[in-house]
Amino acid sequence: MDLSPLPRRAALAGLTGTALLAVGACTPTRQHDTALPPQSQPAAPVPSEDPAGFVKRQRDRIDALDNQIIALLRERTEVSRSIQQARVATGGSQTDTGREAVVADRYRAAFGAPGDEVATAVLELAKAQSGVPSPSARPSG
Ligand SMILES: O=C(O)C(=O)C[C@]1(C(=O)O)C=C[C@@H](O)C=C1
Secondary structure, eight states: OOOTTSOHHHHHHOHHHHHHHHHHHHOSOOGGGOOSOGGGSOOOOOOOSOHHHHHHHHHHHHHHHHHHHHHHHHHHHHHHHHHHHHHHHTTOOSOOHHHHHHHHHHHHHHHSHHHHHHHHHHHHHHHHTSOOOOGGGSOOO
16 A cells, blocks of 8 residues: 555554554545544535435545555554564563553544544554463463
């Protein structure tokens, strides 16, 4: 997927926020490029076309955006998995709470309180798909 003009590394740096930035690189509308909550943004223009056609076109865009977000989530999950596996293989813990706080801060800065929930979900996904056995399934000692 071509994310230009964003550097590719940015696409790996943070998930949903980055996905939304990538989306911004690929779509002509501008509402995504502000951290303002929707209620603080100017009202969306009233569509002049047939409402059903408008909704269909916008839903097609949402479907395409969701597919990009899912692809980025998969890529992020793979990168995260490699880190978690490496840490556990060297005797460390699957979880790094300090790093998780940094990730959560990024989403909170972008979306406020709901950003925290997105970060939690993203991190849960990364850990659930890591291939690292859950603590209860790990041999002790
Ligand atoms: O950055 C790490 O150290 C990771 O293991 C990646 C990651 C993440 O997906 O962002 C996953 C688990 C950790 O608890 C913290 C962060």
